[in-house]
Amino acid sequence: MIEVTILKIGDTIIVPIQTELHDLAANFLQENILKKIEKVGARGLIIDVGVVTIIDSFMGRVLVDTAKMARLMGTETVIVGMKKEVVMTLLQLGLMMQTLHTALNIEDGITLLNRLTGGNHERSII
């Protein structure tokens, strides 16, 4: 199975997706993220999709569901680095992603998480 690194820095879990994930690998990653939250707890989750070249209906749904489940476990999610071509395609596909918080990069993602959770993730990272 394709392994995706799950990092914990301060109060934040960071998941940089570095390869194209097939459907089972995406499900596996979702499960591992939730396990990690359960084990170590986190106020924020950042999923970095900066090198992901396409997000289709399946991957989109995995991202939305992961964020929903993380929230139920007390963790806010921000998806960072979505390419503009990916965003335009998702919109045309008809996938509703309004429930997702997004930011341009990890730095902006952390700023957004601070606002969402009222904490200071930046400080806990540095």
Added chain:
Amino acid sequence: MKGPSSKDSLDISVANYEDVILARQKARELMQSMGFSLLAQTRMVTAVSELARNMVVHAGRGQMSVNSVEKLNQKGIECIFQDKGPGIQNIDQALRQGFSTSNSLGLGLGGAKKLCAEFDIQTTVGKGTRVTIREWKTR
């Protein structure tokens, strides 16, 4: 049906989720070599992902062929997805956003149609389904 003339052509068998990734890669490679824009590539490859997955999920397996095609003075890419699965009873219903027989989002088929310049579906219940998509290079 007499389609546009075909130059490069490649067939792959799609039987599992890893093959879906391979199908995406093959379509992207050809589009890259033909000089399609990143947006055109992203749209087409997303459609390929949906249609290849549909063969795995709804038909068990299928074949994809990726072809470079020409009409008049335009160059394009064509992907054909052919399976021997159960076929589709009602195409209009299957194309509608939100319709799914697998308790999913029901975005794939209709989404693929929206993402491509040309979309054609032929299906026979009990025999299988054939979906053809094409994208043309704009000059």
